[in-house]
Amino acid sequence: MAPTLQARVARLLRSMIESGELAPGDDVPSEAEISRAHEVSRVTVRGALRQLEAEGLIESGQGRKRRVRKIHQYDHHAVFAESPDRPEGTDSFVSEATSAGLSASTDFEMRIEVPPEFVARRLRVKSDELVVVRDVLRFIGNEPFSQQTSYYPRSLAEELGFDSPGDIKPGTTRVLSENGYRETGTFDEIVSRMPSPAESERLVIGAGTPLMILTRTAVSGRTITRLTQTKFPADRHRILYEIGNYEDVAIDVEEK
Amino acid sequence: MAPTLQARVARLLRSMIESGELAPGDDVPSEAEISRAHEVSRVTVRGALRQLEAEGLIESGQGRKRRVRKIHQYDHHAVFAESPDRPEGTDSFVSEATSAGLSASTDFEMRIEVPPEFVARRLRVKSDELVVVRDVLRFIGNEPFSQQTSYYPRSLAEELGFDSPGDIKPGTTRVLSENGYRETGTFDEIVSRMPSPAESERLVIGAGTPLMILTRTAVSGRTITRLTQTKFPADRHRILYEIGNYEDVAIDVEEK
């Protein structure tokens, strides 16, 4: 069977991107140009471009020229990211970003609410029991970077005194650790899916880029201390797990 | 600003899905029906449906009715999946699947080739040096499940005798382990992106579902023993990391 017109146009543009003829950041030819050059209707051209956008290769917006998407790459070191053994008052996020010469900031919010069903299940609290929620939206410059929501059993938060809306700045794992709840185990779940419109807006996610969602349930001895769910726009993030001893060999992991 | 027509239609259908009025597996009303009911053109309806498809909420295909997507969920236990301490001749995949009453199978292929650049870098071999490649495509029933490619330094493969195209069935980590290369450390990278057309075809991935890619570099003492890259269609997979001791509390992690 012959490939369709729009498939042919898409393949042509795709190969231009993959070969580097169209480099990240470059303008993609306009709909009109492609239409004229290949003598196809604008509908056909849009069909082709839509495919490339869905593949995450290009980005577009009303009035803007289409561009070949460029991808940065931030690393989330899952094993160490929330370690209590780091300088006071810093997130792993802020320290990693500033050391790379980037301006990082966070929006912080705290509230007490009835937990979503899946949170209640993992924290083993009754579904009508309240939990303390800490919400962090992280930025690099003006760009949203990740969004994180943590849930704590209310009893635990009360015991350690972070149940008041007065906010305790970064370092809840540290507070837990210093009060006899050092984490002894973590259970991480990683899934990926396309963002909802609300998530797209909040995290400024273009079409064709998925969300990675890391859900960590942490344990101290026999106590479940927290559930933290982090949403990462997948075009800017990589999640790393360094396990065991690999330091003798220094694995080289730049890019891709 | 007033939302556009297609945005309104999309929002309406989305809320029907989220509320459960349209359940997973249900037929979505046809383009013609929606067009008549809301008195909008078919182009507008298609615009709305395309958004929902890009969000991964519905699936479509020429001639078929659109359906609300249903998602299974298979768990990849990253820490234990490739442990050498499992019964001979099984992968974690086959054993987990068959114990759940599912028919699992694999397509296996072995070859020797010049490694991609990122593989050479991680394995620390010269980019013109050959590596042994083992390729596995896993199925549940007739449905592709995941695709995995492993790379081994040729010298190591020769030493352990799995460098001939004669194929060694599952259990390379076991062979390594039994010959003095028990893994002492792993370095995992997890990224997510939309699949290329080739990947979509091979793994049968519908529009609106991302790929999760897990790249593991394994180390035994001072030797880098392998690089394994696994591609998971994100609608059917969850990657889990169980770290430390959490067994006293048995975290409840069904669904979502």
Added chain:
DNA sequence: CGAAATTTGTGCGTATGTATA
């Protein structure tokens, strides 16, 4: 800085092809 040109987004109509039911 403001106006004009460009570019993409939305929206209508119509027709034909093709896979599925």
Added chain:
DNA sequence: TTATACATACGCACAAATTTC
């Protein structure tokens, strides 16, 4: 085989945002 439903493809017009002058 027939009917249905989606995919592709053409034409046109205007709106909205950005880019360029």
